[in-house]
Amino acid sequence: MPVIEQTISPFNGLRRKPLPGLLPMVVLLALSGCATRPINPPITQADPAAGYRFATRQVHLKDRDNLVILAFSGGGTRAAAFSYGVLEFLRHTEITRSNGEKIRLLDAVGLITGVSGGSFTALAYGLYGDKLFADYEQRFLKRDVQGTLIARSFNPAYWPKLWSPHWGRSELAENYYDEILFNGATYADLDRGDGPLILASATDLATGARLVFDQDLFDPICSNVDAVPLSRAAAASSAVPVVLSPVTLDNYGGTCNYTAPAWLKLLSGPEGPPQTASRAQRDLDERLALGDGDQRPYLHLVDGGVSDNLGMRSVLDILELMESLHAIGVPTQLDKVRRVVVFVVNSVTEHQTDWEKMDRPPGTIVQLSQASSVPIEHYSYESVELLKDRAVRWRSLRRLRQSEAFADNTDPALAAELNSPDAEIYVIDVSFAALKDEAESRYLKELPTSFALPAEAVDRLRAAAGTIIMASPEFQRLLKDTGATIVPGPSGAAAEPK
Numbered sequence: 001m002p003v004i005e006q007t008i009s010p011f012n013g014l015r016r017k018p019l020p021g022l023l024p025m026v027v028l029l030a031l032s033g034c035a036t037r038p039i040n041p042p043i044t045q046a047d048p049a050a051g052y053r054f055a056t057r058q059v060h061l062k063d064r065d066n067l068v069i070l071a072f073s074g075g076g077t078r079a080a081a082f083s084y085g086v087l088e089f090l091r092h093t094e095i096t097r098s099n100g101e102k103i104r105l106l107d108a109v110g111l112i113t114g115v116s117g118g119s120f121t122a123l124a125y126g127l128y129g130d131k132l133f134a135d136y137e138q139r140f141l142k143r144d145v146q147g148t149l150i151a152r153s154f155n156p157a158y159w160p161k162l163w164s165p166h167w168g169r170s171e172l173a174e175n176y177y178d179e180i181l182f183n184g185a186t187y188a189d190l191d192r193g194d195g196p197l198i199l200a201s202a203t204d205l206a207t208g209a210r211l212v213f214d215q216d217l218f219d220p221i222c223s224n225v226d227a228v229p230l231s232r233a234a235a236a237s238s239a240v241p242v243v244l245s246p247v248t249l250d251n252y253g254g255t256c257n258y259t260a261p262a263w264l265k266l267l268s269g270p271e272g273p274p275q276t277a278s279r280a281q282r283d284l285d286e287r288l289a290l291g292d293g294d295q296r297p298y299l300h301l302v303d304g305g306v307s308d309n310l311g312m313r314s315v316l317d318i319l320e321l322m323e324s325l326h327a328i329g330v331p332t333q334l335d336k337v338r339r340v341v342v343f344v345v346n347s348v349t350e351h352q353t354d355w356e357k358m359d360r361p362p363g364t365i366v367q368l369s370q371a372s373s374v375p376i377e378h379y380s381y382e383s384v385e386l387l388k389d390r391a392v393r394w395r396s397l398r399r400l401r402q403s404e405a406f407a408d409n410t411d412p413a414l415a416a417e418l419n420s421p422d423a424e425i426y427v428i429d430v431s432f433a434a435l436k437d438e439a440e441s442r443y444l445k446e447l448p449t450s451f452a453l454p455a456e457a458v459d460r461l462r463a464a465a466g467t468i469i470m471a472s473p474e475f476q477r478l479l480k481d482t483g484a485t486i487v488p489g490p491s492g493a494a495a496e497p498k
Contacts, residue, residue, distance in 0.1 A: 072118025085465025
């Protein structure tokens with residue numbers, strides 16, 4: 001999350017009759033109202049079988065045996081570099097498919113969720129694929145992004161736009177992100193590609209709901225996500241409240257004949273949807289609420305970390321829906337998947353305090369920061385635990401179905417109770433807390449949340465990702481179950497645990 005100072009007006013204290021030398025500045029100020037934000041275009045007909053969404057991206061999966069999911073958390077450049085280190089490591093890991101073919105674990109990735117800083121790495125990989133490894137460090141990670149944005153906010157050339165009520169600090173940031181990283185690319189470029197589904201998320205300022213940049217979200221607002229620049233999605237996902245201005249979307253809901261997904265009727269009964277579909281139902285309800293464009297013509301988005309700092313809600317919603325549909329006999333994308341591997345890439349910070357030793361409380365700013373961050377981190381912990389609980393439940397139900405005690409079962413009700421996807425879930429915790437080197441763990445935890453880090457910090461974050469994964473018991477279990485190997489890459493052998 002970047003830290004950008006609020007723009008200070010250069011026009012404070014001007015005299016009623018400005019000096020001739022100031023006339024150009026006054027003219028610029030008068031013209032500033034012409035600055036406008038990018039407008040997401042409307043659609044006239046929603047088509048659930050088209051557009052950039054989970055269902056349509058399944059044709060691009062390179063590995064039908066294993067579904068690898070990456071959840072990239074927020075945290076500015078710290079998160080972007082740590083996530084990039086995970087991509088580098090997966091690039092050097094080979095797994096064996098059921099037909100004996102070896103593929104990189106990176107090629108088995110079917111879904112990447114990204115929040116705030118993590119969204120930059122996710123979107124950039126979705127756009128460039130392996131080309132990202134050539135210059136991502138120089139283009140973004142080791143660039144003083146924050147310093148440039150601050151400098152531009154004080155540059156008179158940008159003041160006319162910044163004075164406009166329709167163009168703010170997030171648009172300033174968006175333009176710079178596009179200049180250095182995305183080069184005019186939109187979601188149409190992701191849609192045409194064959195890479196994994198990239199779900200960058202932001203937060204609806206009015207409701208606190210999580211809003212994901214995909215066509216499933218854009219259908220209710222009757223708009224086309226393909227026309228949205230990737231830089232705008234990244235700006236929305238990292239729009240820290242107050243520090244950066246909200247990113248605004250136009251809502252045309254109610255003008256494109258949008259209807260709720262067909263699965264909703266399948267799961268709806270006299271008693272409502274099953275418990276396993278409760279999250280999916282809530283997510284859909286939040287999307288359906290966007291369908292009244294007359295009452296909510298504009299959506300103002302802020303940092304995705306406010307509603308989901310780990311990017312885990314999308315993962316949980318998808319798995320929950322697949323499980324619920326599987327239970328009622330509806331074919332799903334998970335029916336033939338043997339393994340679901342989720343890398344939870346968490347770059348949370350941890351700063352030591354001595355408040356408990358003081359007889360007075362900390363200052364107002366510190367209180368506000370702590371009041372917002374603590375609930376977010378607790379929610380992040382619960383999200384990971386929910387995924388682990390699902391993994392244990394699926395494994396237990398599968399063992400019961402395969403047991404001798406169940407072999408002669410003729411009770412359909414009991415069979416229904418024990419029904420679940422056959423896939424094994426691996427939850428791999430990639431967090432600083434999992435690093436065995438306590439000194440290195442403390443160093444990484446204390447890195448600031450900004451878009452400017454020393455080159456050394458970026459390199460240590462990248463290296464730590466591989467070290468943590470290699471030391472993970474869940475990852476070692478995955479290696480054993482798949483017969484995977486770690487292969488040397490262009491930069492040498494993969495990291496070994498410390």
